[in-house]
Amino acid sequence: MEYFDELNENGEKTGRRVERSFAHENGILHATSQIYIYRYHKGRLEILLQKRSPDKDSYPGKLDISCAGHVPSGMDYDSNALKELSEELGITAEISSLKRIGVFRTSKKAEFYGKKFHDEQLSAVYISERYLDASQIKFQKEEISAVLWMSADEIVKRLDLNDDAFCLNPERFKTVLGAIHHNIKVLYSDENMAVCVKPPSVLSQADESGNIDMLSLLKDNFGHTFYPVHRLDRNTGGVMVFAKNRNAAAKLSLLAADKENFIKEYYAITEGKAPESGNLSDFLVKSSGKAFVAKKERKGAKRAELSFYKKAEVMTEKGIYSLLSVRLLTGRFHQIRAQFASRRLPLAGDGKYGGRDNGCTYALFAKSLEFTDPFNGKKLKFSQNPPPDYPWSLFGEYLNQ
Secondary structure, X not given: OOXXXXXXXXXXXXXXXXXXXXXXXXXOEEEEEEEEEEEEEOOEEEEEEEEEOOOOOOOOOOEEOOEEEEOEOOOOHHHHHHHHHHHHHOOOOOHHHOEEEEEEEEEEEEEEOOEEEEEEEEEEEEEEEOOOOHHHOXXXXXOEEEEEEXXXXXXHHHHHOOOOOEOOOHHHHHHXXXXXXXXXXXXXXXXXXXEEEEOOOOEOOOXXXXXXXXXHHHHHHHOOOOEEOOOOOOOOEEEEEEEOOHHHHHHHHHHHOOOOOEXXXXXXXXXXXXXOEEEEEEEEEEEOOEEEEEOOOOOOOEEEEEEEEEEEEEEEOOEEEEEEEEEEOOOOOXXXXXXXXXXXXOEOOOHHHOOOOOOOOOOEEEEEEEEEOOOXXXXXXXXXXXXXXXXXXXXXXXXXX
């Protein structure tokens, strides 16, 4: 039998333990943990939903929060959130990967299988940015019949139409979306610049597609206009700097063009056994949305140079994967992807350049950024690890070295 701690209206334990079915029949206030998992994919914000098992005692077969569960007697919200992620979705996580956005009161009355259902909850709600392939999630089949990604816009639209396929609270869901949009990680901020972490699949700045972009997210966060300094490809996440005024934009953009004094380190995972280290020098030609290595210098070809060293190598059932630290000495279109692919070392998940692993978006992340502040002469360095999901999860401890 499952027991909860009864709570008073202040969220304090009364000292009374109640059995689950009794709590739900009699409206006994108790605690739950709710986790909304999100990602940016193809320029859209998506939420991971679970479809509840048809055997659930409440809301069977409905589309629900990514992961949720009652807090057992004697346990706290955070510990329960991690337990539910592990049990329901097979995800091992640290509490630092979750952001609690608040504790909310929920009251529901319904009837299931001829029994009255009166649920009174205090729910700690968390958000977590994760890049998971839904088909690879090992969910708890006793609780869940399926998991799927759905665009946030589609969910809102269907909730506004009172779509019976969902058992989500519409107002709570919109509160969660607001928290996600304000969850851009800021590593540094002063009167001239902000150094932030761009999530994969978010544009550096707006284009004609209308997809989510960093400048818009930053304006939503700070309430004023930001200016681009440099860019990352849409599917490349990582450390970026943005200017807060036109004068700063001019100075920082000039600095960003100087590869010797605006030092960017990338992490890349290649499919195949990479050399221990090396320098790559090629001529790249851009054509039809791709970069190609030219055999010799020709019209339209631009020199592309980078250096790298191998941090680690793992053998998986799909073959050998290599984790590389890469420094760009030039900044060309798709440079890292094209140069490694030309040596039969495509990035993991990079189908456009010959990658075979279709279980992830291509594995490239702007790990660190180092430069001297043009306004005060201070040396600045910022670093951020890639998301903790596949294929980065293959290298765990090596990402921190």
